[in-house]
Amino acid sequence: MSVSTIRSDRYGSLIVVSGPSGAGKSTVCRALREVFPPLHFSVSCTTRAPRAGEVDGEDYHFVSPEEFLRQRDAGEFLEWAEVHANWYGTLREEVEERVFGGTDVLLDIDVQGARQVRESLLNTDLGTLTTFVFFGPPSLPELEKRLRGRGTETEEAIIRRLTNAREEMVAWAEYDFLVVNETVAVAVRELSAILVATHCAVERSDQGWDL
Numbered sequence: 082m083s084v085s086t087i088r089s090d091r092y093g094s095l096i097v098v099s100g101p102s103g104a105g106k107s108t109v110c111r112a113l114r115e116v117f118p119p120l121h122f123s124v125s126c127t128t129r130a131p132r133a134g135e136v137d138g139e140d141y142h143f144v145s146p147e148e149f150l151r152q153r154d155a156g157e158f159l160e161w162a163e164v165h166a167n168w169y170g171t172l173r174e175e176v177e178e179r180v181f182g183g184t185d186v187l188l189d190i191d192v193q194g195a196r197q198v199r200e201s202l203l204n205t206d207l208g209t210l211t212t213f214v215f216f217g218p219p220s221l222p223e224l225e226k227r228l229r230g231r232g233t234e235t236e237e238a239i240i241r242r243l244t245n246a247r248e249e250m251v252a253w254a255e256y257d258f259l260v261v262n263e264t265v266a267v268a269v270r271e272l273s274a275i276l277v278a279t280h281c282a283v284e285r286s287d288q289g290w291d292l
């Protein structure tokens with residue numbers, strides 16, 4: 082299939098969202114699903130331990146390091162990275178067939194993972210259907226407040242995530258869109274608008290009017 086056969090109504094969009102831990106990605110993406118119920122959230126594999134309330138197979142596939150390495154070596158990941166001292170990976174099967182089948186798919190992955198996706202999808206059909214969104218907090222102090230307020234990390238993990246946030250936050254200019262999560266309602270509206278706009282891209286349409 083060549084890019085010229087792509088029509089905006091036939092294929093889904095792949096939305097890649099990255100931003101520092103605690104910015105509110107999960108909260109806003111969860112709310113977005115209520116606006117767009119068919120939107121599929123790619124379920125990543127991770128070696129991190131589940132947080133209270135997280136469900137295996139829904140929030141993540143929680144796997145052992147041995148299983149993660151087996152999946153990686155079998156080529157099952159579209160991308161993978163070590164993030165905050167754990168491994169995370171996106172399963173190919175979560176993405177490709179769904180997008181080409183007409184479903185919108187959202188990836189919540191870190192900056193290194195987004196770079197890998199950008200590189201591997203360069204000049205591909207899936208790349209044409211992919212949009213990168215950087216999701217940031219209003220400020221670093223607010224990020225710390227949210228991370229602490231969530232109450233899911235040890236002090237050591239909070240400090241590691243805040244240290245990493247400074248590095249991640251300089252990557253915003255690599256993305257197509259920037260959402261600053263001041264309020265959940267506005268961030269959901271902005272992300273919805275981006276998703277709708279991807280379907281209107283001229284690049285994805287090959288059929289004009291019958292004139």
Ligand code: ADP
Nearest residue numbers: 102103104105106107108227231262263264265
């Ligand atoms: P991430 O998925 O980016 O790590 P979360 O969605 O877990 O972040 O959000 C971190 C914390 O911040 C949660 O306790 C969440 O309820 C809170 N939060 C998210 N968005 C906002 C916002 N706009 N204003 C205030 N608190 C927020």
Ligand code: 5GP
Nearest residue numbers: 102125161162164169170171189190191194
């Ligand atoms: P958390 O442990 O808070 O759920 O996620 C920590 C970080 O890992 C976040 O920045 C999140 O975007 C990232 N992440 C989650 N899944 C994946 C994945 O499959 N690949 C990559 N590269 N990062 C991921």
